Amino acid sequence: MRDRFDGRALAALFATAACSVALSGCGIIFQNHEKIADATLKPTPGNTARGTITLIERSDGVQVTYSITNMPPNSDHALQVHERGDCIAVNGADASPVFALPGERARASGRLEGELGNIHADANGTATGFIVATDVSLDGVRSVISRAIMLHREATESYTMSPHNVGPALACGVIRR
Known part of the structure; x- marks a missing residue:
């Protein structure tokens, strides 16, 4: 037994x-697997700015972490996601419009999803930090994957008067997983 x-x-x-x-x-x-993407910013013709962008989807939005060098010292610049993932066509002008959902572009005075915010270069022309973008994601209809992310010459001063005129791109990269 x-x-x-x-x-x-x-x-x-x-x-x-x-x-x-x-x-x-x-x-x-x-x-829980984090959704992560990144982009390598390369200078557009005649410019020297370059850097890396990492995007991590969190519960409160997409954290856009940036490290950019060779910018004009003590300057502010707009960081924007554009519709097409095309940095080859960027030769002093935008390759495509700022990313926006259908119908959002009609609000000419409103902020578009692809307008991430402004960044500041220090006295050495370097900018590091992060922005939390609540209007975009790394999948679905608001996805920024395979779109271009551009560092523009000017900062976005106000979303009430000509909000999308931020000058040519200083650097561009395509967002990839």
């Missing part, structure tokens, strides 16, 4: 171990 009990206990122990191993793999499948 003792041999049968030990056999059942061993079988139960083996079954428990097998279930434990099988379920531990579920943690990898069901854990």
Whole structure:
């Protein structure tokens, strides 16, 4: 009788171990995977600004972390996502309009989804920091994947008068996963 009990206990122990191993793999499948993308900003013709952009989707929006160098010292610049992921056509003019959902462009005085905000270059022409963009995402209809992100010559002063005129791009990169 003792041999049968030990056999059942061993079988139960083996079954428990097998279930434990099988379920531990579920943690990898069901854990929260961050959505991450990045872009390498390269200078447009006649400019020297360059840098990296990392985008991480969070619960409160997409965190856009930037590290950009070779900008004019002590200057402010608009950082914008544009419709097409085309940096080749950028030769002093925008390759495409600022990213916006259909119908949003009709609000000429309103802020568009692709207008991420302004960044400031320090005395060395370097800007590092982050912006939380609440109007974009890394998937779905508001996705910025495969779109161009551009650093513009001017800052966005106001969204009430000519909000989208921020001058030519100093640097451009395509957002990729």
